[in-house]
Amino acid sequence: MTIATLERASIAVPTELARGRGGGGPASKRVVVAYGFWIFILSDMVMFSALFAAYAVLRDNTAGGPTGAELFDLRKVFIETMCLLLSSYTCGLGALSAERRQPARFLIFAVLTFVLGAAFLFIEVSEFAGMVAQGAGPSRSAFLSAFFTLVGTHGIHVAGGLLALVYLAAQAIAKGLRPAVLRRLLCWSLFWHALDIVWVGVFTLVYLMGDYH
Amino acid sequence: MTDAHEHVFDDRTPGVEEHEPTASYLSYTVGLGLAILATIASFVVSQTDLLWAPGIPVGLIVLAFAQIGVHLVFFLHLGSGSDSTNNILALAFGVLVVFLVITGSIWIMNNLNSNMMPMSALPTFPV
Numbered sequence: 001m002t003i004a005t006l007e008r009a010s011i012a013v014p015t016e017l018a019r020g021r022g023g024g025g026p027a028s029k030r031v032v033v034a035y036g037f038w039i040f041i042l043s044d045m046v047m048f049s050a051l052f053a054a055y056a057v058l059r060d061n062t063a064g065g066p067t068g069a070e071l072f073d074l075r076k077v078f079i080e081t082m083c084l085l086l087s088s089y090t091c092g093l094g095a096l097s098a099e100r101r102q103p104a105r106f107l108i109f110a111v112l113t114f115v116l117g118a119a120f121l122f123i124e125v126s127e128f129a130g131m132v133a134q135g136a137g138p139s140r141s142a143f144l145s146a147f148f149t150l151v152g153t154h155g156i157h158v159a160g161g162l163l164a165l166v167y168l169a170a171q172a173i174a175k176g177l178r179p180a181v182l183r184r185l186l187c188w189s190l191f192w193h194a195l196d197i198v199w200v201g202v203f204t205l206v207y208l209m210g211d212y213h
Numbered sequence: 214m215t216d217a218h219e220h221v222f223d224d225r226t227p228g229v230e231e232h233e234p235t236a237s238y239l240s241y242t243v244g245l246g247l248a249i250l251a252t253i254a255s256f257v258v259s260q261t262d263l264l265w266a267p268g269i270p271v272g273l274i275v276l277a278f279a280q281i282g283v284h285l286v287f288f289l290h291l292g293s294g295s296d297s298t299n300n301i302l303a304l305a306f307g308v309l310v311v312f313l314v315i316t317g318s319i320w321i322m323n324n325l326n327s328n329m330m331p332m333s334a335l336p337t338f339p340v
Contacts, residue, residue, distance in 0.1 A: 038300050042307035047310040053318035074256065081252055085245065092241040092288055193288040197281050203252075204277040208259040212269050 030183055037187040040113050041194045044157075048198050051153060052205060055146040059210065063141035068210030073127070073138055077207045080123045081199065084158075087116030088196040095189040106177070110169045113192070117162050124155050147206065154202055158194050164188055244287025251280035 026032075059068065094109030128148070131137065138148035168188055171181050257275045258264050264272045285291045291301055 020330065035299055035303075039303055042303055045307055046310050049314045053315045056315065056319050057322040074260070078252075078256055082249075085248055085252065088284075088288060089241055089245045092244075093238060096238065096241070190289065193284060196288070197284050200277050200280050200284070204255060204273050208255055208273050209270055212259040212273070 012016070030186065033183045034186055034190065037190055041190060042080040044194070045198070047048075048150075048153070048201075051146075051150040052201060055150045055206065058142040058146040063143075065141040065144065066134075066136050068143070068147075068206070071131055072207050074207060074211060074212045076123055076127060077203055080120050081203050083116045083120040083123070084196050087120065088117065088193055089112045091189050095185055098172070098182060098185050101177055103172065103177055106172060107169065108167060110172075114162060114169075117158055117192075119167070121155060121158055121162070124151070124158075129156075133183055151206065152197065152200060154198055157198075159193055161170050161188070161195060164191075179206045240287050240290075244283055247283045247287070248280055251283060253274050255280075 090109045090112040094106050094113060097105035097109060128151075131144075136144055140147050165188065168181070168184055171184070175181055238259055258269060258272050258276065285304075291297050291304065
């Protein structure tokens with residue numbers, strides 16, 4: 001093989017076809033960015049695993065205070081779960097519309113995602129406020145400290161996600177659905193789906209296993 | 214030259230056309246349906262006598278893993294395609310760390326708790 005053929009070979013394979021494993025040159029920016037963000041999400045999961053472990057260890061240490069079964073209202077938790085699940089769904093559809101360059105559809109799905117996420121957050125904050133009002137705040141027992149840390153950290157992630165969604169929707173309106181904006185949207189949808197996965201762990205370990213028949 | 218091209222195209226997920234996203238409205242909707250089923254099953258299992266009582270925690274954990282799998286495949290699109298090889302390897306490492314942290318903590322703390330002297334048996338010292 002001459003140098004000339006090698007050069008032709010590297011031109012012949014477009015970058016967006018490269019798989020990031022040597023053949024066809026470096027992977028496209030979209031693949032690299034999504035991979036980097038995926039690593040961030042996994043490190044976030046490792047942090048959540050420490051909070052889950054703390055909760056699992058401390059859940060029986062109620063120090064004479066109220067237990068989970070006395071505090072949790074599973075009907076509210078079910079509504080919360082459905083809100084977050086549906087917002088994950090609309091987020092996926094929104095990302096798909098953005099990728100297909102349908103800005104109007106994307107904005108409708110973004111608004112739906114925001115409303116469902118905000119509903120989740122509202123129910124959670126009202127639950128927290130109710131618990132604090134009846135003297136079951138985070139300082140009552142080790143169980144409640146672990147509960148508020150784990151569920152509160154997830155809630156803060158959701159709140160941050162909602163802020164980022166507003167920012168991204170504004171970018172999509174101001175700049176249009178150009179590649180850089182699409183990459184940010186891809187990362188945001190990964191983040192939002194990952195939060196829903198964490199919530200599956202929360203409602204199973206904290207609410208259902210804390211209050212089963 | 215054509216060889217190089219064919220090799221690159223062979224390296225894609227089977228059935229995926231060029232430049233077409235793997236995702237579709239259908240796959241999200243199927244994922245949503247399965248996730249709702251798993252969620253409802255979890256709540257039903259925890260609140261009724263459907264499962265033998267000591268088996269309920271195991272049943273809930275199995276349902277949670279099933280739902281996480283549904284989310285990964287239908288929402289995050291981690292499939293068997295070669296596009297996601299790197300992502301799946303990173304995920305496998307993440308799952309290993311998460312598993313070690315959670316089971317390790319529970320194991321060690323249970324051991325410590327069961328080896329600890331009961332509070333009532335502690336000697337009382339005059340203040």
